[in-house]
Amino acid sequence: MPVLPGDDADELTWLLFHQEQVLSLDQARLHLSPKAIRHRVTSGRWQQVHRAVYVTHNGPLTPAQLPWIAVLSAGPAAVLGGLSAAQAWGLRGHADGLVHLLLPAGHRPRSMPSGVRVHRTTILADEDILDVGQPRRTMPARSIVDAAQWATADHEACAIIAAGFQQRLVGGDDVQRVLDRLPRARRRSLIRSTAADAAGGAHSLPELEFLALVRRAGLPEPTRQAVRRDAAGRRRYLDALFEEWQVLVEIDGGQHLDPATAWADMRRQNDLWQRSDRVLRFPAWTIRHAPTQVITQLRTALTAAGWHP
Numbered sequence: 001m002p003v004l005p006g007d008d009a010d011e012l013t014w015l016l017f018h019q020e021q022v023l024s025l026d027q028a029r030l031h032l033s034p035k036a037i038r039h040r041v042t043s044g045r046w047q048q049v050h051r052a053v054y055v056t057h058n059g060p061l062t063p064a065q066l067p068w069i070a071v072l073s074a075g076p077a078a079v080l081g082g083l084s085a086a087q088a089w090g091l092r093g094h095a096d097g098l099v100h101l102l103l104p105a106g107h108r109p110r111s112m113p114s115g116v117r118v119h120r121t122t123i124l125a126d127e128d129i130l131d132v133g134q135p136r137r138t139m140p141a142r143s144i145v146d147a148a149q150w151a152t153a154d155h156e157a158c159a160i161i162a163a164g165f166q167q168r169l170v171g172g173d174d175v176q177r178v179l180d181r182l183p184r185a186r187r188r189s190l191i192r193s194t195a196a197d198a199a200g201g202a203h204s205l206p207e208l209e210f211l212a213l214v215r216r217a218g219l220p221e222p223t224r225q226a227v228r229r230d231a232a233g234r235r236r237y238l239d240a241l242f243e244e245w246q247v248l249v250e251i252d253g254g255q256h257l258d259p260a261t262a263w264a265d266m267r268r269q270n271d272l273w274q275r276s277d278r279v280l281r282f283p284a285w286t287i288r289h290a291p292t293q294v295i296t297q298l299r300t301a302l303t304a305a306g307w308h309p
Helices: 011-018 024-031 034-042 066-076 082-088 140-150 156-168 174-183 188-199 203-217 259-272 284-289 292-306
Strands: 022-024 045-048 052-056 099-104 116-121 223-230 235-242 246-252 278-283
Touching: 011 022, 011 223, 022 024, 022 045, 022 066, 022 082, 024 034, 024 052, 024 284, 034 052, 034 284, 045 066, 045 292, 052 066, 066 082, 066 116, 082 099, 082 140, 099 223, 140 156, 140 188, 156 188, 188 203, 203 235, 203 246, 203 284, 203 292, 246 284, 278 284, 278 292, 284 292
Parallel strands: 099 116, 246 278
Antiparallel strands: 022 052, 045 052, 223 235, 235 246
């Protein structure tokens, strides 16, 4: 972690502190002569990491420096976007090893460092940018929408949207308002429907896929993330509850491969299940790879509980 400069630090020291020891040639020229800049590079005190971007040490680059190198290399019109911006806001679990930049459509930087992917847009509203961010980046909802647009596959896009809601980066109609400003967004319909489901309580990709399965099969729609109190009075959230028939579905993710975690989760659920409940549990992989079995068991449970198609 960078050491906070003292009260007597000069402007260049503070600039480098805020920019993770990365600065552009134009910024350096505001504080140093061309000769002084050249000397720092030729002596090895600084390293030139792009045509007009420097890092003021001679060690390995840090992950925090890479976004700064990308933004300063692309120029003042560039902002962090997509997954890179979402990660700056706190998104976890979806790193792809790239720095994603968003630029106006007409802006063409001559070259970019390796590991940087440039995306362009004709629509970037003021409300979609955090100007005071370090570095500048798109706001959470625009970041999630762009990350979903730029994802390599539909299921990856859905997972990103679900994670944005689950990790409290976005909520309510945040994503829908961004889509209203982007009439030609890629995967627009998928993003809109996934966000609506995520806002309604389906906060993971398997839960979203389960909901889609239920709809295709013509089964009644469950309440997602329904709240119950456990034995200690704490609020707990259920994956899917068919309340009228007291059929409860829990979807077990990859964490259930660990026996200790699996038992902790089962013990929690045992506290929540009521005597009248019919409980079905499915590993997450069955939702995608054995959907017929999932729907057959669910239909059987609902019918036994009194549901009639």
